[in-house]
Amino acid sequence: MIKHLVASLALSLGLPLLAHAAANDDPLVARGAYLAKVGDCVACHSAPKGKPFAGGLPMSTPMGKIYTTNITPDPDTGIGKWSEEDFEKALRQGVAKDGHNLYPAMPYTSYAKVRDDDVKALYAYFMHGVAPVNQANRPSDIPFPLNMRWPLKFWNMVFLDKGVYRDKDSKDVAWNRGAYLIQGLGHCSACHTPRGIAFQEKALDESGSAWLTGGALDGWFASNLTGEQNVGLGRWSDADLTAFLKTGANAHASAFGSMTDVINHSTQGMDDQDLAAMSAYLKSLPPAGGTNAPAYAYDPKATTALLQHPANDAGAKVYTAYCMHCHGVDGRAFAPLLAPLAGNPNVMETDASSLINVTLNGTHDLVIQGIPAAYPMPKYAPVLSDQQIADVLTFIRAGWNNGAPAVAAADVAKLRKTTQASQ
Known part of the structure; x- marks a missing residue:
């Protein structure tokens, strides 16, 4: 009676409850679930507020946007009709079941190194441990003729190494x-x-x-x-x-x-x-x-500049108003709760893209063991001008002996335009 009740409930809700209950007891499926976590498959193959592995996440390429695909076992819109050989070919060679080549935004050049037993476990998981979702794949925004896939065959001939990883x-x-x-x-x-x-x-x-x-x-x-x-x-x-x-x-x-x-x-x-x-x-x-x-060594001169009342430097003025309360007057913040700026490798990097982006658009919440981080970086795009952001980042990158190049307002404006267009 209980089994019939559960089966009826599963059918009425459209949920594969029995299949998942059985899958949870299958060690191969469980291993595949762990390997899918290692590969972070859910991050790329799930759109914001979408269902897991149903695809639809936009990804920018030099030619235009592409959208990740549905890799749930749905037989019509997902990979439900794929054999293990079909799955392996897509994973390690970048070729879908119907023969079309995948864009290398799919990291099959890395997955080519995945060993056969792990491919088998991943296939078991996606066939038996993932709920099917009927969601059609979205075509790319890449215009013709750049959207033709056949040149990727030649790309693979040059850049794809098909050998699995061998222990040294x-x-x-x-x-x-x-x-x-x-x-x-x-x-x-x-x-x-x-x-x-x-x-x-x-x-x-x-x-x-x-x-x-x-x-x-x-x-x-x-x-x-x-x-x-x-x-x-x-x-x-x-x-x-x-x-x-x-x-x-x-x-x-x-x-x-x-x-x-x-x-x-x-x-x-x-x-x-x-x-x-x-x-x-x-x-x-x-x-x-x-x-x-030379190896980084802390220098307190930036702190001295910040303690002047009022601060003379344009970047220091922005820092005291918007940044100092979290990142500290000494740039060392309160790690790991709040990111230090003094000696931070990302601050010292020549390419300032990440600093500009995170200042404009903030960060998504880190969620550790179900608990969101207490102090995510807020968005300053609505608050600070391109010049103000350039000034404060230039101050930070020069301060505390970070020794990184200045940031130009034009670089901030460019990234503001591209990132706001994608939101």
């Missing part, structure tokens, strides 16, 4: 596990490695000098993850890095942009052993991509 005998188990996660499902290089003129990542592993040296993407600059001492992870301990992956903040920096989604949906849910392996791999990377400047 000279490295230990933790290093290899970290390398596999970073290079494969974690697809960290998709944001953190600069891209070439053909939108290809300039390196696919640590053998390339550009590997994880930071990259500009969609109005942000994803941080340098090498051992560079100022703009990279050179001053971070393993514990600092693990704390950042778990909570999105540490004594050096706080997450912003799409990294907030990575923390919210992916890394905070990973097990400690995998996070330690990722940290071990990243901390092994030699310094690259920096400016060869």
Whole structure:
């Protein structure tokens, strides 16, 4: 009687309750769920306020916007009719079931390294652990003839390495596990490695000098993850890095942009052993991509300028009015609750895109263990002019011995225009 009642309820609500109950007991599905979390699949394949994995998230490319696809097991609009071979081909080769090529915004150049047993687990999860959603895919906004897909076959011939990750005998188990996660499902290089003129990542592993040296993407600059001492992870301990992956903040920096989604949906849910392996791999990377400047050392001169009444510098005036109460008169803030500005790698980075963007548009909430961060960065686009933002960021980037270049009002205006148009 109870089984019949539950079945009737499932049918009446249109929910696959029984299938999910069975899926929860399947270790292969459970492993696939964990791997999908490592890959942060939900972040890209879910639109704001949309249903999980139903697609529709807009993504900017140099040619126009594309929209992520429905990867739920719906047979009509999703991947419900895909075989495991179809799934593998899309995941690792960038080719959909009907034969059309996927844009490399889908990080299949990273997923090509995913091993067969993990592909099998992911397929099991998406077929049996995800609720089907009937939602048609949205075509791209890329105009003809740039929207033709056949040139991507040649792109793949040049830039796609189809080999799965192979352990390096000279490295230990933790290093290899970290390398596999970073290079494969974690697809960290998709944001953190600069891209070439053909939108290809300039390196696919640590053998390339550009590997994880930071990259500009969609109005942000994803941080340098090498051992560079100022703009990279050179001053971070393993514990600092693990704390950042778990909570999105540490004594050096706080997450912003799409990294907030990575923390919210992916890394905070990973097990400690995998996070330690990722940290071990990243901390092994030699310094690259920096400016060869001396190692950062705090200088209190900016604090002295702020304590003058009234402050003389235009940027200092904005800072005292809008920034000082959270980030502190000394620029050190109250980390990890509030991001420090003195010695922050993102403040010291030559490319100021992230600082401009986060000042204009604020940050999405970090949600750790279901609790939103207490002090998210607010939006200042409605409050501050382009010149005021340029002034205050120039002050911050020069202050406390950060030694970063000035910000121009024209750069703020440009990013204001592009980011406001996408909202």
